[in-house]
Amino acid sequence: MGRTHAPMHLSSDRTTDYRGYQRVIALGGATVWPATFDPLVFHRTPKLVRQSDPELFHLSLLRSGDGAASWDTQQVAYKVGDFHVNSSSRAYEISTGTTPVSIVGLEIPRAAVGLPANRANRVVGRQISGREGMGALLAGLLVQLASDTSSYQAGDARRLGRIVTDLVTAVFAHTLDAEPEMPPETHARTLTLSVKSFIQQHLSEPGLTPASIAAAHHISRSHLYRLFRDEGLTVASYIRGQRLDRTHQDLVDPRLRALPVHAIAARWGYPRPGDFTRAFRTAYGITPSELRHQALNEATVDGMHSGVDAVRMTPPGAATDH
Structure with missing residues (x-):
């Protein structure tokens, strides 16, 4: 980890028998990495930031265990189901608890987030829930990707990367109450993903219709049809x-x-x-x-x-x- 594109110092009190597991799933410009590891402290110093800054946002969805992060005088504790948001451009220290931790990590270029940089940077250090709202939509996608990639083809990677990036933009915008600032195409793709998730959750209901789907998302049926038409599909x-x-x-x-x-x-x-x-x-x-x-x-x-x-x-x- 000390020789990566955003190097860090790592320390642990279990150096004689340390155990960790990590996968890396490349999705175009985005990278998803599920990991499980023993107690650990991540420390990125100002010197390491000057040494290498790829200008990335890093999100970690905590699946088990606990952790805390600090930036200067700011400190935030996280529990299972929370997102931790970090930036490679800032010095920080992250520490986990006394038991092994499982996360799904995500790295995306700062430039890929469809919000003004000065506003997007304000999300760093915020406590974002992955149990409800936009955060739950992003968490569900990341967990599904991490659990099984066998059903996807190689050509899906870049498309999935765009979906993940759009969802991060939506989560950031929601957190900052800045949805009007999202590019229209990002808002449309995020809404389409939300609609598809709703459909998959209600497939067993014979009464699932365009009218009920549109009503659940507070949009007109013509708007719903347009979302799917842009993807070469119909709702039916x-x-x-x-x-x-x-x-x-x-x-x-x-x-x-x-x-x-x-x-x-x-x-x-x-x-x-x-x-x-x-x-x-x-x-x-x-x-x-x-x-x-x-x-x-x-x-x-x-x-x-x-x-x-x-x-x-x-x-x-x-x-x-x-």
Whole structure:
């Protein structure tokens, strides 16, 4: 860590048996790094800032443990579910508690945040909750990225980086009550992500409609249609695609083999089996029952887990994950 682009001094009272784990997930200009480590003190001095300043914002979502940070006379304590926001341009000291800590870290260039620099810098040191509002939306995305990158393709990395950066801008703006200062395109992308998250949380409800989605976000239906049209989608096609993807996952899951096909359909918003079968066959070229039969046969031959992977319609790629 002392030889990185933003070097720090590290110290711990467990030097004889120190344990830590870290992954680095590169998303274009943004970097996500899940980590778990024993008690530690991070110290970035004014001399180290002068030595190398890549002008980055660093956010850490605390998943377990506790910690505190200090900048000059300012001190902030953090608990599970909080975001700690830092800047490579400032000297600081961060210390964790007496038990191991798990975080999901995020680094983004300061220039990528769509707010005036003098305002964005004011977020450093703020206590931002990842349990509600805009912070919860960002936290949910980071946790999902950190838990499994296997469903993403390499080309998704840069697009995911833009989404993460837009969400950080939105979180900063919300924290500063500066939403009008966000670029219109950032506001639109953030709103679209919020709408998609809402849809995924309500897929099981047959009454999920453009009208109910628009009302939940206090926008008109025409505004909602425009958000999806800008991505080459319709609201209905997005809902249908998400529902069919969830039913596909359930049908090939050997743990759900005893659950009837019609129950899986109803579970994801298809109360009429006939409608579900037609939509599924149109999307995948196979009926739900045929897919399940194929999946069970593959599981018998190749083993349960390999069988599940073998019947995927589109083999998953992976985001850039080191």
